[in-house]
Amino acid sequence: MVLIDVKNVTKKFVLKKEKNVTLKEKLIYRGKEKSEEFWALKDVSCQIEAGKTVGLIGKNGSGKSTLLKLMTRIMYPTNGSIKIQGRVSSLLELGAGFHTDFTGMENIYMNASILGLTKKEIDQKLQSIIEFSELEEFINNPLRSYSSGMYMRLAFSVAINVNPDILLIDEVLSVGDTSFQKKCINKLKELKRQGKTIVIVSHDNHTMEILCDEVIWLNKGKIVKSGNSKVVINEYLDFMAEEDGIRLNNQKQQQNDESEIENDEVQLSNEEEKNRWGNREIELTNLKLYNDKAQEIYYFTSGEKVRFKINYLMHKNNEDVVFGIAINTIDGIKCYGTNTEIDNIKVEKLSSKGTVYIDIDSLNLIEGSYLIDIAVHKLDGTAYDYQVGKYSFQVKSNVHDVGICKLKHEWIIQ
Ligand SMILES: Nc1ncnc2c1ncn2[C@@H]1O[C@H](COP(=O)(O)OP(=O)(O)OP(=O)(O)O)[C@@H](O)[C@H]1O
Ligand SMILES: [Mg+2]
Structure with a gap:
């Protein structure tokens, strides 16, 4: 059964340029804001089956987070459609859905209710959320006093404890220390065994390989390849190594050119x-x-x-x-x-x-x-x-x- 069906999705961002400041600019661009369109996703289609763990990989800016945000419905596609079946819990970039002036405890209640839990349900889960986060000592302190790792612990604990059908996770695990990272990965494996559907973004190819059944490789807003994790990750690494090689050689060439120019x-x-x-x-x-x-x-x-x-x-x-x-x-x-x-x-x-x-x-x-x-x-x-x-x-x-x-x-x- 397909739980997430992404069909021909495009996402356009409009980047507003700096305001027209001079009189000349104001006259030339009268009525028109200086702006630039940017296509973060171009005709992306994919289907995510129930019970599968799927990884999104790709270079910085390739569109991974954008695709995940569209799946979470905190933004909508410019064209195309995304159909989702089941309750979604997401862990996007740090900060989303949290308030720094409130305590860890208050944030658990706010965040879990955004994710669809009633107060009673949260009461029942509170202990296991705090326990998993290992933040007992700090749970009544305001979030503003938390480190980014502590922040992530809290967010992750809430996201996995609300019993979602679908869990969407953006590159956040890397913020935690290694022991908490391991704990998160084990928890994700456990959720996987329970038949949950997980979509995860990470630059840690090793983790992606051990965790994911399938991987989707995005580049410049398009799917380059999807399928077997090992095969796709290998091809992606190949591509990156080649690009790095070219980059390194270009840098060297540039350095040589520069020193020649300086003469x-x-x-x-x-x-x-x-x-x-x-x-x-x-x-x-x-x-x-x-x-x-x-x-x-x-x-x-x-x-x-x-x-x-x-x-x-x-x-x-x-x-x-x-x-x-x-x-x-x-x-x-x-x-x-x-x-x-x-x-x-x-x-x-x-x-x-x-x-x-x-x-x-x-x-x-x-x-x-x-x-x-x-x-x-x-x-x-x-x-x-x-x-x-x-x-x-x-x-x-x-x-x-x-x-x-x-x-x-x-x-x-x-
Ligand atoms: N709100 C926005 N407004 C304008 N442009 C945006 C916005 N969000 C993302 N973009 C652009 O869309 C492109 C894709 O961004 P996205 O965050 O999806 O990349 P990513 O694959 O998650 O990268 P990373 O590995 O760095 O997290 C980038 O070029 C980014 O600048
Ligand atoms: Mg991202």
Whole structure:
């Protein structure tokens, strides 16, 4: 049975521009307010079945909260229709339905009555609402003295205790501390087992994957893909990693362009000194990254095979040569570094122009952005060409482990 039926929904917002202030503007725009239309949702259709937990994912501003607000009926679509069957309880952004001048207790009564409970029903549920929120000590204090985490605890406790058929939750869980987050997730799993229908928005892909039966991916107000959580989340992560890669490269390009435009000799030489040094008797001309299909690529899935390809030019013959490489996190922590000397590789008879390959069988890094150092130097460390952090790549992973590298492991629980 379909509980939420969204048909060809569009939502237009009219953004009012600043008022016409000058006489000229007043004359030109007479009678017309300066305004701009913005389509937050464009022809969105989806059906949410009874008993399903469905996640909405997508970048900031993609329309997730707007869709949820339309489902809650605190706003209405510009075109299209939304049909809902059952009692809805929602937990939208913090603050909605709460009053800071009243106490936690008073807010429970106000909020639960907005969600459709009678005073008697609230009396019965009061204890479990307070208990779940763990706010016993603070429940008679005004809400204005609450932290945002405490606020969320109260709102979540009310929303789940009013016994709704449909629970709509916008990215609020992230406000709580980790122990309360866990408690919320367990509670949502329990509600799921009881057959409740849940629509949840979150940027925590891991939680979405474990909680949701289906995921809907929104981008620029349109549904890109919906269906099996793992499949859709993976594709979304792919898309994000690619965008991040492009963004990071663009940023770097822009930085390079800017320093070229400035053409300030002092600054350039400072930059050079900081990020590149050496006598350039051997010069590293570029670095490219490839996957195992020999495609040039700068975003990888954790554990994937990677090939680094460094091109060099030898301007002056040298026999004493070591090539090196290092991978660093964006905040400068070295994840791994090695060179031909450490690895006992003899570098002999280099041509005047050539290529060095470094193949990594399994890129065991966690999700994130990384910077690469490449170097060619003498055995005693004297640099021919040392380049720090000039190149970058991204790693994506649907496992949310932490640290600076991925250690192969196994759990044994007895
Ligand atoms: N009341 C409003 N007036 C004008 N524009 C709005 C309004 N509400 C949302 N928008 C615009 O609609 C777009 C979608 O917003 P929405 O809040 O739905 O995004 P979201 O997917 O929830 O993003 P986030 O991940 O940042 O929460 C945004 O560009 C936003 O600026
Ligand atoms: Mg939002």
